Amino acid sequence: MIDHTPVQSRIRIWDLPTRLFHIAFACCVAGAIVSAKVGGAWMDWHVRLGIAALALLTFRIIWGFIGPRYARFSQFVCGPVSVWNYILTMSKPAKKIPGHNPLGALSVLAMLAVIGVQAVSGLFANDDILTQGPFAQFVSDATSSFMTGVHQLNETFVFIVIALHLLAILVYTLKGQKLIGPMMHGDIAADRLPASTAPARDDLRIRMCALALITALTFVAWWLIQLAANAGASFN
Secondary structure, eight states: OOOOOGGEEEEOOEEEEHHHHHHHHHHHHHHHHHHHHHGGGHHHHHHHHHHHHHHHHHHHHHHHHHHGGGGGGGHOOOHHHHHHHHHHHTSSSOOSSSSOOOOHHHHHHHHHHHHHHHHHHHHHHSSSSOBBTTTGGGHHHHHHHHHHHHHHHHHHHHHHHHHHHHHHHHHHHHOOOOOHHHHHHEEEEEGGGGGGOOOOOOOOHHHHHHOOOOOOHHHEEEEEHHHTTTSSSOOO
């Protein structure tokens, strides 16, 4: 559904770097999953997309400390008591919260943690046939086998957090709370937020800072991809 709220009555909550991260991260994770399930020559793409996802995840963690206010962990991460109190009041009219609500914050942390474990373990994993992570060649067989086991076991948790994330989006959408739109264009109607809500910075300086960070991480990701490609266990 198109949001016809006048531009002047909206408040910028999600900055452009955070929005682009969200889209790119979802594409990389989805692509890594699909390529792994297809297998064969697509495993090269599984490695590349997994490394790209790790670079993006690293960006989001750093951005959680230096980014605009609603992207920062200090703005939305809260304790278990706050999460529980929020759950108890979910049946009541939705409280106006800029950025992530306590459950959304928990979802973000779970997603970063679980996919982080998957991506890092993948750096050391190998299938004993044709594919291995960039660092598998530098560790013992026992270490690589252990990390491969972690990578395989953690896959279940990856599917769980993704399913819960999608379910939460569906539930909030059915309740009339728009989550997808604001993450695409960055704005939320002012009447859905507390009167004192300040907009997030999303100016050229913020965007150039994000560009510098992701450029540096891209070089690291490219180095890891080349390291994996030259390890001698690839279809290339």
